[in-house]
Amino acid sequence: MRLNFDQIVSHLKLPLKSAYLISGDEPMQILEATDLIRQAAREQQFLERETYHIDSKFNWPSLLEQGGTMSLFGDKKILDIRLEKYPAKEGQECLLQLLSANDPNTLVLISGPKLDKAHQNKKWAKWISAQGVWIAVWPVDLAKLPHWLISRAKQKQRNLALEAAELLANRVQGNLLAAKQELDKLFLQVVEGEQISLSLIEQQSADNARFTPWELIDECCKGNYQKLPQILKRLRQEKVEPMQLARMLQKECLLLEKLAQLKADGTMLASIYKEFRIWPAKQACYNPALKRYGVKGWQRLWVRALALEKVIIGAEPGDFWDDCLDVLFLMSGFS
Structure with missing residues (x-):
């Protein structure tokens, strides 16, 4: 199954799949997607989490040895696998073996950079597309960024004026993490239902006494x-x-x-x-x-x-x- 970022919340209302792959070059959306999946997993009693930061020197057999063992307390667990880059043959075989076990007490959560066509055709990636969920996240187009900011504000019950959204989009230049941080500061100044105006953003910049x-x-x-x-x-x-x-x-x-x-x-x-x-x-x-x-x-x-x-x-x-x-x-x- 393939999903985009906007479909995650509705998907997580259903029983979880055994494996998820989140790929892309937008760090904030990858972080938010993994957080949403981990939260849903906790609600479904996946109470233990093992995190693996995988680089070119990683010992792949250790993932099978440690990931395949039962939790000390018998809890269901999340294997949070964070890929610096997609693996060569040994890593691919280990991932496929881990995924194919399809253990109901283990949720495999893989995150990594953009998945190109060559890696999409690897057996482990095809397994996730067929049996699990692949979520591809993409940078927000600069022309659409103001409306992304407006939508983000609506999620917090705030109204972001279009001219304010354009100014904020211009300042963050596509950096969604910076955009989120700026919005979070604005949310503290405006109660639910109120509008975030252009003058408020300009005043915040003056108050911060910092420049970009x-x-x-x-x-x-x-x-x-x-x-x-x-x-x-x-x-x-x-x-x-x-x-x-x-x-x-x-x-x-x-x-x-x-x-x-x-x-x-x-x-x-x-x-x-x-x-x-x-x-x-x-x-x-x-x-x-x-x-x-x-x-x-x-x-x-x-x-x-x-x-x-x-x-x-x-x-x-x-x-x-x-x-x-x-x-x-x-x-x-x-x-």
């Missing part, structure tokens, strides 16, 4: 050059990696170059934003940036941002933070 690299880039694109030294100083204090920041600036310059080229070719901004799935909150940053520079301007700024990497690795003289502020000032239109 994305906020730095947004203020830069808007032309708010007076805010840049303070934000950059705070990011430095928070030990943001220089290489991460340099590459984010490079990425932003390249994107703005593409947008500027399409604009120069006569494409309407509304169509450009739709094609690149840029939300209104981000459009408010890009509109002034695209008025400020054309294609060549953003090309030159990309070269300046690229040069920051040479300073970081010591290939060029200079101080990264001073040079980074210079690039930010130029991007913002201040010189």
Whole structure:
């Protein structure tokens, strides 16, 4: 049986299968899916849990020896098998043997990265698809992230305004764990049934007195050059990696170059934003940036941002933070 993430809750109202595989590259959804299955298993008297973190050096026969033994107190148990990557032949055979035992007192819960086509055709994976449950989790598409956030808020009986969801989605940039953490903080400030507004999210950011690299880039694109030294100083204090920041600036310059080229070719901004799935909150940053520079301007700024990497690795003289502020000032239109 194959399920998606949204089908888990309704499935767990039924008697559990003997084996579950949760695969994908979205850590938060994998964690939530395994938590839901473990909770349902406890309710069905699977009271003991053995956890195996499996890497390339793992002794596979030990899994059969330990996993196959009865619980000390006779309880039903969960074998929580966490794969760093999918196993080679020996591991595949051990998993198949473990699954084929189909012990009613043992629930096998396997989690791992995205399951590609080659591994889907392995016997142990086919066994789970036929006899157990395979749950594939996928990253939330950036264009759908605001509505994912709204749905998430509804689960907690809160109403998240669309413009607030767009701003939050822009800040977390697809990181669902960060999105969950931000929502959890907002839920503490709003009672059930109330709306989470755009102004509340902006106020929370001000109250936290912390900044993200994305906020730095947004203020830069808007032309708010007076805010840049303070934000950059705070990011430095928070030990943001220089290489991460340099590459984010490079990425932003390249994107703005593409947008500027399409604009120069006569494409309407509304169509450009739709094609690149840029939300209104981000459009408010890009509109002034695209008025400020054309294609060549953003090309030159990309070269300046690229040069920051040479300073970081010591290939060029200079101080990264001073040079980074210079690039930010130029991007913002201040010189």
